[in-house]
Amino acid sequence: METTAWNLDIGATVSGTTGTGFRVWAPKAQSMVVQLVSARGKEERVALLQEQSGYFSGMVNGVAAGDRYLYLKDSGTGRPDPASRFQPDGVHGASQVVDPRLFTWHDKHWQGIRQEEYVIYELHVGTFSREGTFDGVIPLLDYLVNLGITAVEIMPVAQCPGRRNWGYDGVYLFAPQNNYGGPDGLKRLVDACHAHGLAVILDVVYNHFGPEGNYSGEFGYYTTDRYRTPWGAALNYDGPCSDPVNDFFIANALYWLHEYHIDTLRLDSVDWIFDLTARHFLQRLAEEVHRHGQMLGKRIYLIAEYDANDARLVRPAEQGGYGIDAQWNDGFHHSLRTLLTGETTGYYEDYGQFSQLVKAFENGFVYTGEYSAFRRRRHGGPSPEVPGSRFVVFSQNHDQIGNRKCGDRLAASVSHEQLLLAAGTVLLSPYIPLLFMGEEYGETAPFHYFVDHSDKQLIEAVRRGKAEEHASGACTGDPPDPAAESTFLDSHINLTLKREGRQACILKFYRRLLALRRKTPCLQVFDRNSIEVKGFERQKTLAVIRQTETSRVLCLFCFSDAAEEVMLILPPGKWEKLLDSSHPQWDGAGELAPRELHVAQGAVNIPMQPFSLAVYENRG
Incomplete structure (x- = not known):
């Protein structure tokens, strides 16, 4: 069992071994009665006291976990508790008293993840x-x-x-x-x-x-x-x-x-x-x-x-x-999907341009104040600092x-x-x-x-x-x-x-x-100052460089339906390919991008298969 310093102050709350407290916000009511049916079938009706703030409340002795109840407003039809912890018979049935202390947790050392x-x-x-x-x-x-x-x-x-x-x-x-x-x-x-x-x-x-x-x-x-x-x-x-x-x-x-x-x-x-x-x-x-x-x-x-x-x-x-x-970020999804499928119906009519996916990587939002044809108005605002x-x-x-x-x-x-x-x-x-x-x-x-x-x-x-x-x-x-x-x-x-x-x-x-994302430090970089994004409109290829103090990663995403080649200016050194979706092990057509890039000074040309991605790492 577990105890906590926090208690829900509405609904049905079991109190020690004496009974259960009931509290409901009902400013539309002149009176409120709780109709109880115990797990053994015993029925009872108890009037709740009206508070000045529109709540009704009261303690009922002998009521325990498993017992069921309804609220009767002004002697009307019984209704479930708006703050019911359990509705065993659905939305129209009686509420059931639950004692959260009865469940045994095993996660006391769990603190969550970043x-x-x-x-x-x-x-x-x-x-x-x-x-x-x-x-x-x-x-x-x-x-x-x-x-x-x-x-x-x-x-x-x-x-x-x-x-x-x-x-x-x-x-x-x-x-x-x-x-x-x-x-x-x-x-x-x-x-x-x-x-x-x-x-x-x-x-x-x-x-x-x-x-x-x-x-x-x-x-x-x-x-x-x-x-x-x-x-x-x-x-x-x-x-x-x-x-x-x-x-x-x-x-x-x-x-x-x-x-x-x-x-x-x-x-x-x-x-x-x-x-x-x-x-x-x-x-x-x-x-x-x-x-x-x-x-x-x-x-x-x-x-x-x-x-x-x-x-x-x-x-x-x-x-x-x-x-x-x-x-x-729905804009990221819409940009990606329309590029892949060519769909432009419904809210997709605002999308379909390669430059929009580039902007999604650069900015987060795609629409940052531009006119939206779907909405027939300007939409969104910038988020460069996020x-x-x-x-x-x-x-x-x-x-x-x-x-x-x-x-x-x-x-x-x-x-x-x-x-x-x-x-x-x-x-x-x-x-x-x-x-x-x-x-x-x-x-x-x-x-x-x-x-x-x-x-x-x-x-x-x-x-x-x-x-x-x-x-x-x-x-x-x-x-x-x-x-x-x-x-x-x-x-x-x-x-x-x-x-x-x-x-x-x-x-x-x-x-x-996912293993690559987890094991590669650069793929855990979220600071925009450490991320460089470049889009090649004609080749429909996106290049993203993410870096730490000791290494860099280059991700290339080709959305063209034909083989393409992009020219990039990269920091000097050896760039080793970590992944290529066109490799035969992924049922790909075969790699075009080289296994390694040896960059001295200046630009390097990288060929890509249609609809493929490649990842390179440079350790400085």
Whole structure:
């Protein structure tokens, strides 16, 4: 068992051996009763006392872990607790009392890893293993470690309706999904990750509630009509009665750190978090998370998904920023994908130029104030002072696959050579890399959008919305039905299969890239002053030099469909080739780039195969 100085001050909290305290924010109520059903079936109703701040609270003796309860507002229908720790019967059922002290942790010496060491593997619990549970992930952790992964990112697990969902429809944000294994299942997974030396990133949604099972509006002013999101009502971070809403979501973040030992939170679409107060919710969240990280003696971070290309998000508060540790860089992905596939539909219409990938390496953001045809306005701002470790980059993720018409992965659109080039561009970049489950061997199974709502009208609305949303994809016809179980089952992957042929080659290449990144000091350089980027527009070849005091590494990425030659001025000395994707061991056409470069003074010419990459090291 473990004790902690931090306690959640909302929800149901077991107190010693005497009973359980209940506290709920319900300013819309005149009275509040907690309806209890013990594990033995005994029923009881207890009135809670009203606090001046809109909360109701009370201690009920004899209530223990495993007992269930509902709140009755003004003698109305019983509703689950907005801060429920567990919903064993789903979003419409009773909440269950959980005592976090009963779980035995084995990671007391775990302090996390440095942000610069993060190599992220994003997975969806329900489709990642045969079991589709938290426990089902655990036997596959050795595979991730051997691959070279250092951090596991779990798509949202807050309780959603039904048994299949991406997780962004969560309505009980403190309650791990029941059919994944609930609270203890998630804790076992986190504990096992730490035993394997893996950090854990949990994706959380602080921009909206899901559409089914959300009864929070019957209790308090959680949402506002001042703003709208693509998913419904915006959360009330800056209107009347917004202080308890801010406290609710900050408590949720701290809850994952303390009770589940999560290392990093990934914040979904923070551009849909609206707060016009002088101290933005994100700034307050970052301050609290980092303060509690220091209290725990752990390296704890926040990573945000943000589409505004505004470096303010990741600047320290003392420089006028919010203090978030890193953000996803969609522009990097769009530049890379359009170069490889030629797609220019939807938001890809703003991309497709080789110079944009060069800028992504130089600056981080691609759009830094230029006009965006897709948005029909100027977009973004510069970020030259932001180190590379504050950007997360990828060639695939759940959005960029699952929001396509048929959920097709990059492997469905490009050649073997282009897949290896995409992998190298991400993993050898001066940024934090993210892989989406299965990409490391060229998984061919799609990753669809899927739901399991009980409301037929809601299901029809989802079907219409997804059909209208899809602007790209490698298939014809109607998109798969999000509500069909087959859509969910088709999205499963199987890591236990032995990889053969091209898949075995791709997997070996990923392992080689990650080993190179881990063992080569220059590939751990994120300071822009130690990175030189040069683009050859005609040859569509990118040269990136990263250096330390004692060595340099040259990475060449050729995006041309024909053999090319580039002329580079390099520091003198011997440059030894560490990797060439065109080598026959990677099913390549054969190396054109020389095994060694002997540079005296002046320029050196380096030939490259189409869609290939080469890495050289110079030790001074």
